[in-house]
Amino acid sequence: MTVPRPPVDDADVARFVADLGLPGLVDTHTHFMPDRVMAKVWAHFAKGEEYYGRPWPIHYQVPSDERLTILRGMGVLRFAPLVYPHKPDMAEWLTGWALDFAADTPGAVPTATMFPEPGVVDYLGKAVDAGARLVKAHVQVGAYDPRDPLLAPAWGLLAEAGVPAMVHCGHGPVAGAHTGLDVFGEVLAAHPRLRVVLAHAGMPDFVDALALVDRYPGVVIDTTVVGTGFAEAIAPLPADWPARLAGVADRVVLGTDFPNIPYGYHEQIAAIAGWAAADERLGAGFLRSVLYDAPAQLLGV
Numbered sequence: 001m002t003v004p005r006p007p008v009d010d011a012d013v014a015r016f017v018a019d020l021g022l023p024g025l026v027d028t029h030t031h032f033m034p035d036r037v038m039a040k041v042w043a044h045f046a047k048g049e050e051y052y053g054r055p056w057p058i059h060y061q062v063p064s065d066e067r068l069t070i071l072r073g074m075g076v077l078r079f080a081p082l083v084y085p086h087k088p089d090m091a092e093w094l095t096g097w098a099l100d101f102a103a104d105t106p107g108a109v110p111t112a113t114m115f116p117e118p119g120v121v122d123y124l125g126k127a128v129d130a131g132a133r134l135v136k137a138h139v140q141v142g143a144y145d146p147r148d149p150l151l152a153p154a155w156g157l158l159a160e161a162g163v164p165a166m167v168h169c170g171h172g173p174v175a176g177a178h179t180g181l182d183v184f185g186e187v188l189a190a191h192p193r194l195r196v197v198l199a200h201a202g203m204p205d206f207v208d209a210l211a212l213v214d215r216y217p218g219v220v221i222d223t224t225v226v227g228t229g230f231a232e233a234i235a236p237l238p239a240d241w242p243a244r245l246a247g248v249a250d251r252v253v254l255g256t257d258f259p260n261i262p263y264g265y266h267e268q269i270a271a272i273a274g275w276a277a278a279d280e281r282l283g284a285g286f287l288r289s290v291l292y293d294a295p296a297q298l299l300g301v
Contacts, residue, residue: 001020001021001283001284001285002283002284003273003276003277003283003284003287004016004019004020004273004284005019006266006269006270006273006274007266007269007270007273008266008270009264009266010070010073010074010264010265010266011073012266013025013074013075013265013266013269014073014074014075016269016273017074017075017291018075020284020287020288020291021288022075022288022291022292023077023292024075024076024077024078024292025074025075025076025077025254025291025292026076026077026078026079026254026291026292026295026296026299026301027071027076027078027079027080027254027255027256027258027295028079028080028134028166028197028222028253028254028255028295028298028299029080029082029166029197029199029222029224029254029255029256029257030071030079030080030081030082030255030256030257030258030259031081031082031083031257031258031259031260032064032067032081032082032083032098032101032105032108033081033083033094033097034094034097035064037083037094041260042058042061042260045057045058045260046058048262051174052173052174052234054233054234055262056262057262058259058260058261058262059259059261059262059263059264059265060258060259060260060261060265061259062259067258067259068105068107070259070265071107071258072107074265074266076107077107078107078108078109078295078296078299078301079107079108079109079258080108080109080111080133080134080166080299081098081101081102081105081108081109081111082098082111082113082134082136082166083095083097083098083111083113083136084113084136084137084138084141084142084168085113085115085138085142086141086142086143087115087142088115088117089117090115091113091114091115091117091120091123092119092123094113095111095112095113095123095124095127095132098110098111098112098113098132099111099112099127099130099131099132109133109134109299109301110127110130110131110132110133111132111133111134111135111136112124112127112128112132112134112135112136113135113136113137113138114135114136114137114151114154115142115144116144116145116148116150116151117150118150120150120151120153120154121153121154121157124154124157124158125157128157128158128161128163132163133163133164133299133300133301134163134164134165134166134197134298134299135158135163135164135165135166136165136166136168137165137166137167137168137169138168139167139168139169139176139178139179139183139184140168140169140170140174140175140176140179141168141176143176143177143178144178145177145178145183146167146169146178146183146184146187147178147183147186147187147190151187152190155187155190155191155194156191158194158195159191159193159194159195160193162195163195164195164196164197164218164298165194165195165196165197166197166199166222166255167184167196167197167198167199168199168200169181169183169184169198169199169202170198170199170200170201170202170203170204170205170209171203171204171205172200172203172204172234172235173203173234173235180205181198181202181205181208181209181212182208184198184212185212188212188215188216188219192216192218193218194216194218195218195219195298196216196218196219196220197219197220197221197222197253197255197298198212198213198219198220198221198222199222199224199255200222200224200225200226200255201221201222201223201224201226202221203225203226203231203235204234204235206226206237206238206241206244207238207244209221210244210248213248213251214247214248219251220251220252220253220294220298221248221251221252221253222252222253222254222255223252223253223254223255223256223268223271223272223290224255224256224257224268225256225257225261225268226271227241227268227271227272227274227275228261228263228267228268228271229263229267230261230262230263230267241275242275242276242278242279242282243279243281245275245279245282245286246279246281246282249281249282249285249286249289250289250293250294251294252286252289252290252294253290253294253295253298254268254272254290254291254292254294254295256268269291272287272290272291273287
């Protein structure tokens with residue numbers, strides 16, 4: 001099967017998905033948060049030029065129920081609504097909120113988050129027992145060292161439970177105090193059975209991210225923001241990116257950062273379709289894996 005024509009707008013995404021013979025999409029990287037927290041996140045992005053050197057207008061800055069309608073209209077069947085703290089004493093209540101949100105929202109997968117603080121193992125363990133299927137760890141925003149001794153038992157808990165962590169540890173869009181794939185590589189060396197999604201494919205260190213995928217069987221990359229026109233201007237992919245993906249085609253999962261993106265959702269899908277079309281070893285089979293099979297397996301849905 002040849003790669004279908006990429007979607008030209010959000011209304012065309014469902015057609016593209018149907019052309020692939022898929023029942024829908026599974027998105028591992030979206031953000032739904034308490035309203036006051038999301039408002040602060042949007043206020044941060046409103047200062048995009050100050051923080052990132054360029055505007056970052058939120059494309060889907062609408063109420064939660066409208067965002068859910070948009071996702072469902074594009075054929076998103078299951079999605080991971082991710083939350084993350086920027087200081088201590090936030091992770092536990094954000095995790096509680098995320099679990100409640102998933103329980104009340106069809107299609108939402110239960111998620112949790114973490115922070116290096118006393119009690120992290122207790123609330124994370126409770127979340128895993130409650131059914132959390134993905135744990136967000138945002139090294140950049142949290143400004144913490146993922147090698148912090150307080151986190152060691154938390155990483156061990158996740159490795160033992162087989163629950164994957166979505167880890168933003170790359171230097172993109174701006175470097176943090178403890179970002180870098182070499183830093184997180186030390187966590188993986190200490191917990192080699194840990195299941196990890198390298199958010200944004202480790203942007204901008206894409207080749208180093210693939211090296212971790214090669215080294216550790218539990219590591220995958222997500223597509224969030226990667227390869228879109230917006231990202232290519234600040235963190236361009238290697239020219240041979242599709243060829244590099246051919247060897248790890250089943251270790252790539254759909255992620256988008258919806259709603260906190262400065263472009264339409266369809267642009268992410270079109271970027272992935274472009275990779276698939278660029279190498280005959282990828283093609284439609286790769287698309288079906290990235291957009292549905294691999295993320296569904298990761299999330300256990």
